[in-house]
Amino acid sequence: MKKLIEEIVARCSALINGCSSSQKLDDVRVRFLGKNGEFTGILRGMKDVPPAEKPIIGKLINEARASLENFLKAKESELAKAELERRLASEKIDITLSNDTEIGSVHPLTLVKNEIVDIFIGLGFSVQDGPEIETDFFNFQALGIPLDHPARDMQDSLYVSEKLLLRTQTSTMQARTMLSTKPPIRIVCPGKVYRADDDASHSPLFNQVEGLVVDKNVSLSQLKGTLEMFAQRFFGKETKVRFRPSYFPFTEPSVEVDCTCSVCGGKGCRLCKGTGWIEVLGAGVVNPVVFENCGIDPKVYSGYAFGFGVDRMAMIKYGIPDIRLLYENDVRFLKQYK
Numbered sequence: 599m600k601k602l603i604e605e606i607v608a609r610c611s612a613l614i615n616g617c618s619s620s621q622k623l624d625d626v627r628v629r630f631l632g633k634n635g636e637f638t639g640i641l642r643g644m645k646d647v648p649p650a651e652k653p654i655i656g657k658l659i660n661e662a663r664a665s666l667e668n669f670l671k672a673k674e675s676e677l678a679k680a681e682l683e684r685r686l687a688s689e690k691i692d693i694t695l696s697n698d699t700e701i702g703s704v705h706p707l708t709l710v711k712n713e714i715v716d717i718f719i720g721l722g723f724s725v726q727d728g729p730e731i732e733t734d735f736f737n738f739q740a741l742g743i744p745l746d747h748p749a750r751d752m753q754d755s756l757y758v759s760e761k762l763l764l765r766t767q768t769s770t771m772q773a774r775t776m777l778s779t780k781p782p783i784r785i786v787c788p789g790k791v792y793r794a795d796d797d798a799s800h801s802p803l804f805n806q807v808e809g810l811v812v813d814k815n816v817s818l819s820q821l822k823g824t825l826e827m828f829a830q831r832f833f834g835k836e837t838k839v840r841f842r843p844s845y846f847p848f849t850e851p852s853v854e855v856d857c858t859c860s861v862c863g864g865k866g867c868r869l870c871k872g873t874g875w876i877e878v879l880g881a882g883v884v885n886p887v888v889f890e891n892c893g894i895d896p897k898v899y900s901g902y903a904f905g906f907g908v909d910r911m912a913m914i915k916y917g918i919p920d921i922r923l924l925y926e927n928d929v930r931f932l933k934q935y936k
């Protein structure tokens with residue numbers, strides 16, 4: 599009996615050792631330890647063992663069975679591990695392959711527009727939007743530029759029909775807002791504008807941000823304070839602002855606003871053409887004519903307005919030499935402004 603047990607254990611162990619899959623291992627388990635397995639057969643033979651030997655043989659059988667079960671378990675986990683490794687190897691994903699899908703970046707004009715608008719929101723302004731195809735009335739007449747006014751020449755306009763044109767300035771939003779909203783008004787209006795212009799510093803399509811404040815006792819000095827605060831946030835703390843007299847039909851007095859050059863800090867360099875100053879925007883005190891055109895009493899209310907070229911701000915901020923670079927959509931150029 600003892601020999602038989604040893605023989606079965608040896609045979610079973612050899613078979614377990616040779617198993618290459620868990621399926622085959624299962625077959626071996628059934629063949630030896632299953633209901634009708636060889637090992638179970640031996641247990642049945644116990645009835646013919648003399649009573650004196652029964653405890654010894656019984657112990658042998660139990661030990662043999664336990665060791666075969668342990669061996670099966672060990673082999674099983676060995677096979678499972680091997681199978682997992684095989685699967686990991688065959689299902690491996692090359693994550694470097696997906697590298698050719700690039701994530702886009704925000705256009706530098708959008709970056710600068712958002713920055714400008716954010717600063718004004720911080721100063722208590724709200725944001726307004728308006729149409730790009732505009733009536734002659736809002737683009738010119740309401741702003742004190744009648745049909746025969748020479749100031750029309752300064753803005754080489756693109757007409758859609760006799761009375762409709764692509765707006766040449768976001769100042770259209772001044773009259774639109776004053777006609778639809780009661781003072782106090784404190785708005786900025788970012789948007790596209792169009793002119794029949796095309797060279798290194800003029801694009802037929804460009805971007806402006808208009809600002810308008812209407813309230814009681816609004817003054818030119820408040821305009822200067824607001825723009826100074828803006829310039830210091832946009833260009834840096836040391837920035838100074840100066841006003842030069844200018845002319846716009848819808849503001850009186852009108853000013854051209856310069857900032858100290860953000861590159862040389864005012865000492866004079868290539869960007870500021872040696873002057874230390876950079877012209878940044880047009881502004882002024884709202885002309886009473888505009889108030890009258892919009893049904894606001896100029897004896898009660900006063901206001902100021904300003905208009906930035908967003909493209910110009912971006913060119914100054916990033917040292918971009920040609921406005922057309924902003925519209926060619928060359929990815930190598932755009933990628934730099936993340």
Ligand code: PHE
Pocket residue numbers: 766767768769846849880881882903904905906
């Ligand atoms: N609309 C003017 C321009 O395009 C700028 C401006 C806006 C001037 C508001 C004064 C007040 O040149």
